[in-house]
Amino acid sequence: MSTPMTTRRTSLRRLVGLVLASSLLSLSVAATTHAEVIERVVAVVNDEAIFLSDLRQKAAPFLRRAMQAPTEAQRMQAVQQIYTQLLDRMIDERLILQAADEEDVTVSTSEVSTAIDNVRTQSGLEEREFWEAVRAQGFTPQQYRRDVRQQLLRLKVLNQRVRGRVNITEDDVRARYDEMAVRARREATFEAEYIRLPLPADASATDIHQAMRDAEDIRAGIESEDDFASAMDEHGGGSTGRISERDLAPELSEVLLTLEEGEVSAPVRSEASNAVFILHLVNRDLASDALPAYDDVRMDVYREMMQEAMTRQEELFLEELRRRAIIERRLEQ
Template identity: 30%
Template sequence: MRSRQRLVALGLVLAAALAQQPAEAIVVERIVAVVGDDPILLSDLRARAKPSLLQVQQRVRPGAEQAAAESQVFKDTLEVMIDQRLEAQAAERAGITVTPDEVENAFRNIANAQGLTTAEMFREAKARLGLTEQEYRDEIRRQILEGKMLQLRVKGRVRITEDDVKAMYERTLREERKRRDYRAAWIVLQIMPGSSPEAIAERKKLAAELVTRARAGEDFAALARAYSDEANTRDAGGDLGIRAPAGSPQAQQGQRPALAPDFENAVMPLDPGQVSDVIQVEKGLVIMKLVSRQPSRYTTYEAAKGEMVQRLQTEILEKAKRKWLDELKKRTHLDVRL
């Protein structure tokens, strides 16, 4: 009922403006989406997208690329606003509210965690994100409301076993490995164009022998100096220096070089000191050794267990949220006009 009244009120305001102003002077507020009976206005969308737009403007050069990035920001922000409007409507039906005290307590906790006063926190939000104090309060209120609705949705249904926690720990370690710098070395055995099958077989035999010798404990660097055909690294014992996984921020930002995919795929599963199988490439055979890897921040399973439980809870809540919102969308009239 409240939503329908809002639409009616908006229509009356526009009708009054039309009656009182010359046509050429009228600026009509654009509606970019309707959720149920609730409109989402372009001005609201622009206000909500402001922090993300500032980030785009800081990291993307002006032109077509920036325009495309800004367009995507508006689309993504509108999706979030639609979800939040659905949540707010569901909360209203369920009689769930957020009190001013709950918002104040949230701000105190956020400020204490950052070692700031609430006033300093508001100033930082303004400087860093372009958010006014009221916009920041509105955002925190939305987050608290969402948390309450999710707790109501999944209350009593979250079951986490020890096996679940261990699986999350292993998955986290695998994901973290994709971001950790490492040092690798190689031995390269060239196969000359036009080599006979016998010559190729001899090179493959030598490569297999070198793998066996290196895995048995023979000095990999000495083997590289004696056998590698790659002149740039042979004298350094095949040392390739410090590399970063191709998908890591270090590699994508140009802070560290990455290996070619075939070589990275061979190195990533290795632990320090381990040697790969022989890798056949277009011009020869390659043997990789992982010399070292940046230490994991997770020292033991027991030390990481609390964080893993939190990750699991967050994952379960996120899945429940997505399922719930999909159900709400099916039952609610949506009209997206962006």
């Protein structure tokens, strides 16, 4: 059974990861080093060197996992993979830092301390416990502070250079919510009634056109559930019973997904059923985790869309920096 301290330490790990591990999400293995220690340049970014010692220091928190690989060949492959990915990330970080210098963007010591205090407060740990947890993750306090500073610089540069490119409107948020609603409805079960106008086995375009016109005339006369019931008795139809979206022909399920309870659809042709239908959604039972009302999740949806857009723009921004930069990788030398 987990204790409160265990829960708090687990929470701390997640929160520390929010600041540090976002740059390492793709790395599921860790690194080891050769027995000999040789200082050398592993990359040059616009005349600024990145040294092997810096790369090894970045890789240090992942050493234990790398050592768990069953064979020496696999361990060496893990080392190469993580060094390559880490070096790519360090190059991007250096480009961001250089952009920060160009834009005179700075991060003060107090800003770093405030950011760390916020993480510690969210973790629920006392200061001593917090730094113990940081060390347990393989980071010294100095490394942690440096990485927090770099993350804050990155955020400032991106807000200054990229934020203006992102514009999420209310219509955008509503459209995303509607997509979420459709997905939620696909997991629902529902009951519907239908009026069915069969088509001839080898229906011509004229036959189909006439059936659609007849269906439109019928639909025009339906203003209530009683009207629908009368039309169903007169022209033929029935009830689907309790079904799910996958139980119907796609063209019919797509229409039902857009209907609210009690609503009647326009005529729709189903090739699978060789008929024209008018549908009435009687009721829908959403899953237990049904989508909340729009106003309740509007800001959450907005923040999610903003994060996605900022991530896209960050990559575009980095591509611009890479194109303009002179980058030399020497890891394989």
